[in-house]
Amino acid sequence: MFRFPGTIFIFAATLLLQTANGAEVNVYAAASLTDVLKEIAANYEKQSSDKIVFNFGASSILARQIIERAPADIFFSADEAKIDILQIGGLIVNDTRRDMLSNSLVIVVPNDSKLAIASPNDLLTKTQKIAIAEPRAVPAGIYTKEYLSGLGLWEKLKPKIVPTENVRAALAAVESGNVDAGFVYKTDADISKKVKIAFSVPIEKGPAIRYPVAIVKESKNRLGAENFLRYLQSDNARKLFERYGFIVKF
């Protein structure tokens, strides 16, 4: 009679023990970092007993979660504004903050698109729907709005804008063909096989994109976080970031 509950108990205890031994490092990172960070983490785990657990999403949503005391150890944001908010709120360890990467924006269209878009101006006449990450909150959307406003195109393009939850969702919308074009990071466009780049925003003309990182003050695994953060700035990591198309700033 006690066999079954007994087995469950032992099983649960084993699980708990396992997680206690090789600790977890919870990394909350911008959606655009999904693929590169997963590969970096896979490499890291070969030489460390720690396990990297990711939570990818729009930096705005992640920041909000951390404010609500979600159990993050590291926050890797796609813009400074989000980390600034956390810094003001005393939620990050200030001297662990680093400027890590930069990126550039591109206009993508579905692979089979017949639209000839050679510049942002073409979007006015050739498209009906344009996907971008939510311009009120998500970094990729904020950057896009900044760029288009600078060109005087934002108000005119606004009726065509389809805001998505994060930059990868914008990419997916373009891939599905349900929108005519979208603004994503160049690193996102490079990964997708279903879209092609119609226009690359020149770095000098585009918004200043910054990806800062920091350790969360209430981290339960400070040591693990520091170790991984150090690895993120190693040569191995640098090579991977560059391979994926990010501009390395460290």
Added chain:
Amino acid sequence: MKLEIQQLTLHLKQFSLEVNADLHSPRTGIFGPSGAGKTSLLESIAGLRKPETAKISLDGCLYENSEQNYSLPVRLRKIGYVPQDDSLFPHLSVRRNLLYGTNSKSEHVTFSFDHVVDFLRITPLLDRDVRSLSRGENQRIVIARALLSAPRLLLLDEPLTALDLKLKNAILEQLRFLHNEFGIPMLYVTHDHAEAIEICEEVLMLESGKITARGRPIELLA
């Protein structure tokens, strides 16, 4: 009238209903104990129940022929049906209930609304709420409604149950002269001797689904 029922069979819970009869009398009774199959017989004639086999015709018009897989739809049979249970439409007024069967479909309106209402003494009830009626009032209106649809045949299933004697006698009289007044033949189901004797010209005895006797009510039931 001429109601021909041939080879009607219908399996009921305890026994089979098997009827073979030609009915002529405009006031024919079906008499038997409860559970004898009387209601099922009426329902089969009205088309509300499908017998396993049957050949039924009324005044030469074929209603049912199971051999040819033919069954005339209920709405075309022009058979008025007064069931045992409550059957007034609760969401319509008394007046709308009465008028329900009197639409364009009836090519001939044999008698007027006032005539029927008068005869069954339901004039004061016309604007009453259906749910406020006593059983006696209820039954008279159901009969009137069936009459107003100008049927070829009226089927009444124990219409006077749960009525007190005084009321019963009042309505009995109306029923007895229904045919005189409106010319519509009826099939009257009851398990009450007095009713059968009072109303019917001829009676069929139904027991466990089979007709066991046939004749004048005085002879069979007194």
Added chain:
Amino acid sequence: MWLTPAEWQIVRFTLAVCALSTAIILPLGLAVAWPLARHRWPGKLLVETLVTLPLVLPPVATGLLLLKLFSRRGGLGQFLHEHLGMDVVFTWRAVVAAAAVMSFPLLVRSARVGFQSVNQRLEQIARTLGASNARVFFTITLPLAARGIIAGIVLAFARAVGEFGATIVVAGNIPGKTTTLSLEIFETVQLGHDASAYRLLIVSALIAFGAVWCSEVLMKRSALR
């Protein structure tokens, strides 16, 4: 004004879209509920399951199915885009579609119960009085099933107003175009605009009260006069 003009637009849009979706599913829902209530037929179980599906699937999963169905690539969406120049995904049409699909099962269930509660004897009598099947349905069955049907309509409307998961997948959250009350509350919470979120929350509650009040009035006036 207690609500901003933008918020008013969202409320009006939500009510309009939900009224439209409820109006669309009403004839369809009755047409499905009636045979489910009355007859046995081959394939009945399959239809019952399909109708219940939006109730049981996670709303985003239903949204995904709608996304595939109305996608510009293949399916209905391609046809509409190429022949009628009409898009569904990321437009108000998708909002209506999501609301309609998610609220459909509630209408059908309630209407089915309403139909089942109608005394079939009364329908039989109506037929003996010469009424065609259509006349019986509209003059006897429908009025007597009114309570269940009205309850179904109110439930469906309320479900449409509260719809979120499928909507955000197939229609997106486009300000001025597809943003509904639910979507806006979500967004304001995300952005930390709590005051706005609470205002909209109160509006939602008022709509809920309004719907229940309407249903009470309608029921009193219905069938059993």
